[in-house]
Amino acid sequence: MPGTVTHQTRTTRSLAKLALSAAVAVAPALFAVQASAQGTIRFGAPLPLTGALAPEAVKQQQGYDLWAETVNAAGGIDVGGKKMKVEIVYTDYQSNTPRAVQAAEKLITQEKVDFLFSPFGSGAAKAASTVSERYGVPTIASTASSSQVYDQGYKYLFGTFTPNDTLTNPLSDIVVQKAPGVKRVAILARNDLFPLAIAQEMEKSAKQRGMNVVVFEKYAINTMDHSSALAQIKASSPHWIFATGYINDLVLLKKQMADQRIEAPVVTMIAGPAYQEFIDAAGPGAENISSASWWHPAARYKGSDIFGTTENYVKAFRARYKSDPDYAQASASVSGALFQMAIEKAGTLDKAKVRDELAAMNVMTFWGPVKFGPTGQITSLEPPVFQIQGGKTVVVHPQPIKQGDFKLGVK
Structure with missing residues (x-):
């Protein structure tokens, strides 16, 4: 047809x-x-x-x-x-x-x-x-x-x-500006090429801005129980939790964080929160989760x-x-x-x-x-940073398409 x-x-x-x-x-x-x-x-x-x-x-x-x-x-x-x-x-x-x-x-x-x-x-x-x-x-x-x-x-x-640092650097700049007291960062990454690579870029971005990465844990593909890694994160009392994976990983992680009552002023997840399916699955628990992606409507x-x-x-x-x-x-x-x-x-x-x-x-x-740059990777975009507010994604950067201000979670 x-x-x-x-x-x-x-x-x-x-x-x-x-x-x-x-x-x-x-x-x-x-x-x-x-x-x-x-x-x-x-x-x-x-x-x-x-x-x-x-x-x-x-x-x-x-x-x-x-x-x-x-x-x-x-x-x-x-x-x-x-x-x-x-x-x-x-x-x-x-x-x-x-x-x-x-x-x-x-x-x-x-x-x-x-x-x-x-x-x-x-x-x-x-x-x-x-x-x-x-x-x-x-x-x-x-x-x-x-x-x-x-x-x-x-x-x-x-x-x-x-490249991945075009997401982690703007995120880190926003957090430093909004909450200069954020110093302790906990990172949990799926042990897969992209999720691990962007977690490593987050570690670099945080350290370059004077933050201390207190936990950096990896989890295997198809992990269903994150209790051990989450217990380490909880014990470290982080100001910022940065988790990477795909949508099924991150929905599960958010649920298990809620079960263990793990909170922080800043919670970032990449790359699930860009999807409506994540917001629907996480419900009220998705509120104030920040993320970044390469495009937004x-x-x-x-x-x-x-x-x-x-x-x-x-x-x-x-x-x-x-x-x-x-x-x-x-x-x-x-x-x-x-x-x-x-x-x-x-x-x-x-x-x-x-x-x-x-x-x-x-x-x-x-x-x-x-x-496209000399390696074939695009070099011309400025990726949006966004946060889930009121059950929807709200762009907080860059300025030309900004829809709202970045908000902190628990103090």
Whole structure:
């Protein structure tokens, strides 16, 4: 059907059954889209559609689908004067990084995709980038911020997230200004590439501002009981608790903090609080939790991409999904839009030429200004800092999109 990204129902049903069997461990499940006709541009998207990271995968899929549907409704991507429709091939790697690498290779070698979106998160994006680099396939990572992803000297990898310190430094500056008495910082980090990397950046940011990191604990992926680490944090009487992980991790952490009556004047969690699902799950316990992300619907950018402005993008997302977009969905959409702009500028699907257009890109989009640095990581954004107030996210930085003032929790 024109204007949509189709999914093969029969394949989806059979693979949903396979997901319950050991056979899936060898061959990742393929959701969707065989090329149905000539004149189609195929984008590969390996995602953790099942497993612990499935909530994040859903968000990425929504963002990709919205972009593809919008492009197809407008007739497709203009490639040297010829309009070509978009199809997206989704592969479920079940929240398992080695399978993400296998999925990326399958998409390139068997599904014959033209371009690739990275798997979710810094760890899987870094692992899979080796595959796309080897085959010379331009790849955009829409959820990878850690510099370790981009320090490999690769030419075909680009990312829409600025480095982790662009989140921790503004957060630390705000806390120092608002509460100069905050000196004792406790950090609890998921032992995974992005959550650990941003926790380490937080440690640097805090120490640079004269704070004392009294606890730095790591927890393993899939940890369900944080009582030991939380007991250490409670005993340290921190002024600032900084916890990292993904949405399921942080909802669980917040619940166990409440059970142990652990509080602090400042509580920061990255990256769950940007999601409405976190606010809904945490309820009143989410109040005053601070965080940062790479985009917020309060932004007011006027771009040259297919969505045009932030307001137009938010309107389109609401019409499609009946909710407001967050940074994960918006980043997926802008990743598609950047591919579209590079392809149209190149006037060809030649991978090397599209890669060169991405490398030279300097454009304004609904996501904000996009310019990739020498490693392929975006260098042009100023990420928003926000806090949950009254059951919603309120931007407290930067000034142009500020919605309210930063508030302290318990004294």
